[in-house]
Amino acid sequence: MVEEAPVAAAAPILSVKDLEISYGGQKALSGVNLEILENEIFGIIGPANAGKTSFLKAINRMDIFTPGMQVRGDITFAGHNVKHLKNVYALRSAIGVVFPLPVGLPMTIYDNVALAPRLRGVKSKVDLDIIVEHCLARAALWDEVKDRLNSLGSLLSGGQQQRLTIARALSQEPILLMLDEFSIAVDPVTTMRIEDVLKELKQEMTIILVTNLVQQANRLADRTAFFLEGSCVEINDTQSLFCGGATDQRTTDYIEGRFG
Amino acid sequence: MFAETALNVRDKKVQGLFRLIFGLMTVLLIIPVLVIMGMLVYKGGSIITIDFLFTAPTDGMTAGGIFPALFGTVWLVAVALLISVPIGIAAAIYLSEYAADNWFTRIINLAIINLAGVPSIVHALFGVGAFVVFFKFGTSILAASLTLAIMTLPVVIVSTRESLQAVPRAFREACWAMGATRWQTIRRVVLPNSVSGILTGVILEVSRTTGETAPIMFTGAVFFTPLLPQSVFDQTMAMSLHLFVVATQVPGVPEELPFGVALVLIGMVLVMNSVSIALRMYLRGQKKW
Numbered sequence: 001m002v003e004e005a006p007v008a009a010a011a012p013i014l015s016v017k018d019l020e021i022s023y024g025g026q027k028a029l030s031g032v033n034l035e036i037l038e039n040e041i042f043g044i045i046g047p048a049n050a051g052k053t054s055f056l057k058a059i060n061r062m063d064i065f066t067p068g069m070q071v072r073g074d075i076t077f078a079g080h081n082v083k084h085l086k087n088v089y090a091l092r093s094a095i096g097v098v099f100p101l102p103v104g105l106p107m108t109i110y111d112n113v114a115l116a117p118r119l120r121g122v123k124s125k126v127d128l129d130i131i132v133e134h135c136l137a138r139a140a141l142w143d144e145v146k147d148r149l150n151s152l153g154s155l156l157s158g159g160q161q162q163r164l165t166i167a168r169a170l171s172q173e174p175i176l177l178m179l180d181e182f183s184i185a186v187d188p189v190t191t192m193r194i195e196d197v198l199k200e201l202k203q204e205m206t207i208i209l210v211t212n213l214v215q216q217a218n219r220l221a222d223r224t225a226f227f228l229e230g231s232c233v234e235i236n237d238t239q240s241l242f243c244g245g246a247t248d249q250r251t252t253d254y255i256e257g258r259f260g
Numbered sequence: 261m262f263a264e265t266a267l268n269v270r271d272k273k274v275q276g277l278f279r280l281i282f283g284l285m286t287v288l289l290i291i292p293v294l295v296i297m298g299m300l301v302y303k304g305g306s307i308i309t310i311d312f313l314f315t316a317p318t319d320g321m322t323a324g325g326i327f328p329a330l331f332g333t334v335w336l337v338a339v340a341l342l343i344s345v346p347i348g349i350a351a352a353i354y355l356s357e358y359a360a361d362n363w364f365t366r367i368i369n370l371a372i373i374n375l376a377g378v379p380s381i382v383h384a385l386f387g388v389g390a391f392v393v394f395f396k397f398g399t400s401i402l403a404a405s406l407t408l409a410i411m412t413l414p415v416v417i418v419s420t421r422e423s424l425q426a427v428p429r430a431f432r433e434a435c436w437a438m439g440a441t442r443w444q445t446i447r448r449v450v451l452p453n454s455v456s457g458i459l460t461g462v463i464l465e466v467s468r469t470t471g472e473t474a475p476i477m478f479t480g481a482v483f484f485t486p487l488l489p490q491s492v493f494d495q496t497m498a499m500s501l502h503l504f505v506v507a508t509q510v511p512g513v514p515e516e517l518p519f520g521v522a523l524v525l526i527g528m529v530l531v532m533n534s535v536s537i538a539l540r541m542y543l544r545g546q547k548k549w
Contacts, residue, residue: 065432065436067360067361103433107448152548155548169438
């Protein structure tokens, strides 16, 4: 990208070496080697069961909560091998996650966004107010909910809940934002709004965008990886990938919609 | 095209028949309840006055009121709750939120189910052996309440665990992914959304504990004492045992007395069940997701 680059541009924030994930002995993903650079949007495309979600879970150590999930290989995030990290809570709070189905927690909209700051010890009402407004505004939701911050976040519409989830992720002040097929339960208009949000967020953080929409990766991602049946087939510049530059026939087939 | 065929007619008849059978069974279910309540009110209603509730039995239990028994039951239930609710809820949280699914937790779950199936008289004998004799509490409220507590623990554990499990896992995962510990997740997401179910379970436990007779008759409840208990180491009268006594053990009791005692006992249970039902209806009305 030709936008103004921050100081540490092009440094890998995340590097993955020989990653192998299995569930109870059954391999879900193997042989993944890749580096994700600061302030890029890294797209991951691929059909179901390709190992995309497992990949995200390994990064923020959610494997602990998944019975039978085993992770081998090295994931280095912001200079630390996540496997040997003692404080996994700090790791997770540095990584915002947006799930496929919007998860508005069953508490008020305000509390949803104030949860992460509260967990890290922010108590002052004034500070929380500022964070809540700021995060909701950046997730393009503030105008719609500013008059009903005390209604339940879990009863918003799907598209609103998904933006609430993004606001909540932003309230963690993350270095990395991971979105897992965020548009599955969201209408096209909201999808476009969220995509605009992501383009702006990219200035401040790194984004991993797992998507089931090939064209979404094309619109947003700087580089895109293609996962298929538990392996990473190809990583390439999104532009060259979508302009016939794919090196693997399977990638071309998938992008052009011949399977998947 | 939409004309009724013979087959349609038969299907409708069969469907009507089954509907009738199921409906009749439901009505059948209500009859015993109505008969019991009706008989109790008819035969024992006249004896219930403020005096009856708040005076002690006199004339060898053939006259007077039931206050020591009423008071004793409140004590027994309260102490039993103080013991079983914290232990039961803590165990349920552990089993639901922390424990991995392995042979050890499966054995614990099996033990809980078996504990629920143990007859109350066996609990009573265990209570005598463990609390009255071994721990030397004597026949006392403490021994009786501990016995009641152990007997009702499975109810608390199972109902609490079910309320916790009713909170979708996605909420927990979203919270963990934000860097929350398991406890932070439990406190901020899981408990606030399961507290209604937990409370309902506790109230049902109360109503069950109130009526139990066998577990307390050897461990803390006595035939007759005019003295109110001063501490948990005292013996006490209790409603359920008192009913047993006036109904079968004492000669010359006027007929309406046992019915009056039974009516008060059932009244206590019904009130608590209604509170539980009302609470559940109120909280279910507040849909959270």
